[in-house]
Amino acid sequence: MNREENNTKLERLLLMTDHPERFTDEELNQLLADEEMLAYYELMVTAEEAFSRKRRSHRKQLRIAAVFAGLLLASTLSFAAYHVLTRGERMSQRTVEPVEKVQKASGNHLSDSLSQTGTQQEAPTESVHKIFENTELEQMLGEMAIYYKVRVRYENDEVRHLRLYYEWDSTTPLTDIVSTLDQFEHVSLTLDEETITVR
Numbered sequence: 001m002n003r004e005e006n007n008t009k010l011e012r013l014l015l016m017t018d019h020p021e022r023f024t025d026e027e028l029n030q031l032l033a034d035e036e037m038l039a040y041y042e043l044m045v046t047a048e049e050a051f052s053r054k055r056r057s058h059r060k061q062l063r064i065a066a067v068f069a070g071l072l073l074a075s076t077l078s079f080a081a082y083h084v085l086t087r088g089e090r091m092s093q094r095t096v097e098p099v100e101k102v103q104k105a106s107g108n109h110l111s112d113s114l115s116q117t118g119t120q121q122e123a124p125t126e127s128v129h130k131i132f133e134n135t136e137l138e139q140m141l142g143e144m145a146i147y148y149k150v151r152v153r154y155e156n157d158e159v160r161h162l163r164l165y166y167e168w169d170s171t172t173p174l175t176d177i178v179s180t181l182d183q184f185e186h187v188s189l190t191l192d193e194e195t196i197t198v199r
């Protein structure tokens with residue numbers, strides 16, 4: 001059998017394995033009667049079985065990896081939720097709501113975080129890390145004002161009830177915090193000496 005004839009038979013064998021519906025059983029048996037073509041066919045079947053096993057093994061590995069990743073994510077979220085809740089409970093036990101007064105000045109309503117008598121509440125001495133989630137600006141700034149021993153003055157009463165998400169770390173300088181909060185829409189904050197002015 002010459003090389004060209006062998007290649008033609010091999011092409012026909014490949015076509016038969018890809019599209020068996022195009023050939024009769026007699027044509028397939030006639031082709032496989034050739035020992036060389038039978039050896040090629042057996043080699044192709046063995047290779048296909050090996051690839052199939054490898055694909056199944058790979059799918060199984062992917063499933064195991066996905067389950068492991070899911071468990072890891074669930075445990076991480078559980079740990080984070082527990083950590084946030086316990087930290088929030090500790091923070092709520094330490095925080096004291098500021099007493100506010102309202103006064104009129106040049107037609108605008110102004111208020112600050114000091115009481116009527118002018119005494120300021122005691123500020124915590126240790127550092128604080130708190131996440132304000134959907135918290136009114138007035139409550140958030142009130143807690144910060146106590147810590148940094150500053151006043152908060154509102155020139156716009158509507159912004160008091162603006163709800164924000166903010167992660168506060170008391171080791172951050174107050175000027176940086178005011179600068180960051182000033183970036184939010186619908187509110188403007190400035191720091192002048194010991195007073196945060198909110199417009």
